[in-house]
Amino acid sequence: MKAAALGRPGATALGPWALGALLLLLLLALPLAGLDAYWVYTATIGFYYALLAASWSLLVGYVGRISFAQAAMAGLGAYASTLSILHLGLPIPLGIAIAVLVTAALGLFIGWLSLRLHGAYLGLTTIGVAEILRITVTAEHEVTRGSLGLQAPALIEGGSRTAYYYALLAALLVSLALMGLALRSRVGLFFQAIREDEDGAASLGVRVTLWKVLAFAASSAFAGFAGALYAHTVQLISPAMMSLQEMGFVLAMAVIGGFHNIVYAAIGGLALQFALEWLRAIGEWRLAIFGLLAILMLRLVPNGVCGTIVEPLSKGRPR
């Protein structure tokens, strides 16, 4: 705070890092500090949403391309992993790897197909893809058991809730670190250049086509990874996780946390999942409130809650 107040140029802002470290310590310590098993489980699901929201922000916040297929991609990952394990007898890590490959491949394909499309046109295309995926999973009930739901094998055989908590937290942190490393390298600059001015970026030698397609693939792959982990944690998946309503929930998470930053979006995901359980008493009003909050954020505080708290601490540093 002081460094920002003094406005020292080039000061390494410790504020955001300190806050991040504090949050991380808190998350690492919570189950050991005797957090109720119910809340441990809530946090575990929260890590899934955090990863999903972060993967969405990777595409929307950095490259400026909007996809409404993120929840459907998570669902595809969940079904790809579960079905390959059930039918091919693969070990679970291999199933998850297949989920990542399948969603990355589909993301690559959609990214390539929709290269020419922007804004609302891209939004409509991804809605089309998402709904086709959901309808197919629902319709092919002989394979997927449709809306009845499919039982998925457990990630950790006989694992306690705490074990799952740390497994998903680790997956979230590794994924965020991978995304963060990529975004801090030249790739992150390419992404932002494409977001700000595609033609300008291309004229300066950025391989716009390549990076747009890769961004789509990476974002989808992280969503698929999240979905596969979710499947083996909850151990029951249904096409409902691919619905546009679920997508709206993920959008609200990223927007409320701050969709211009993967970590803010992740925090939004975790926080909203907690709020969802904590406010159980008010039923459907919760999601209405999240929708309202997302609207207010977009309209008045586009940086999101985290961005508004953290940004003043790191003034003078380019994001």
Added chain:
Amino acid sequence: MSWLAIGEQAINGLVVSVFYALAALGLSLIFGVLRIVNFAHGELYMMGGFAYWLAVSTLGVPPVLGVVGAAVVLFAVGAVIEILLVRPVYTGKVDRPDEYAIMITFALAVLLQNLMLAVFGPWPQRPTPLFRGRVEIGELIISGDRLAAAAVGALLILLLLLALRYSWAGKAVRAVSQDREAAQYLGLRVRNVSLLAFGLGSALAGTAGALMGPVFNVTPVMGVIPVIKAYVVVVLGGLGSIPGAILGALILGQVETFATVLIPDTTRALAYKDAYGLLVLILVLLVRPQGLFGTRERRA
């Protein structure tokens, strides 16, 4: 298939087409003037259904006035949304207006759907339709509530077309759709036209919901499927094109009806019914983003 069955299916398709057109026209009108896709359109449709249900079942208003009431209420709702949320898109108050418009309308859909779920619960309501009974044309039998809704819908579409063609406001809407800046230079109050377009688009969605509510039940999620059809229709016809939306609706109605009949496995055919249109949507966007009648933009 016998000729009778084919005729029956074709008429069914036609009735469905009118519903699709009514839901899609508002979307196209809004896109034409504001260059945004209203991702909350399905929720406005749903609110029209609830407005009709409240008017008819709770207040005891006659069905015809219920439809009018839904249109008026939704016009007001649309106007408020335009002023509060959509206006920043073209007054330069937000960074990256395209992105903002998409996300704000999607978030609005989340809000409206869950708000209605919280207030009215998930239970389906079935308000009194405009007309009960069946209509027989020769050997063809069509349920009356559908036919009445389609007839009123077709009449409204005709009225809208006439208004767009001949009225001053209609001409203003078309002028802004064609060239926003030129319209402004020529003295049109573009801000008022935008308000009118969003209000009118919402009223059309609301009317569609009010007409369809008694046929397909009124629930908070009733807008989810129809709005996807509306997306398909407007993309097929060309975003922003009114004749395109009507033609798109006619095509989609027939495609869906016959594609379902032609697949032998009935349960699977029904399950995939909603997917055909989506395939059409993706193909059109990839091959010809401006659709059948849309204007080509430098960047889709």
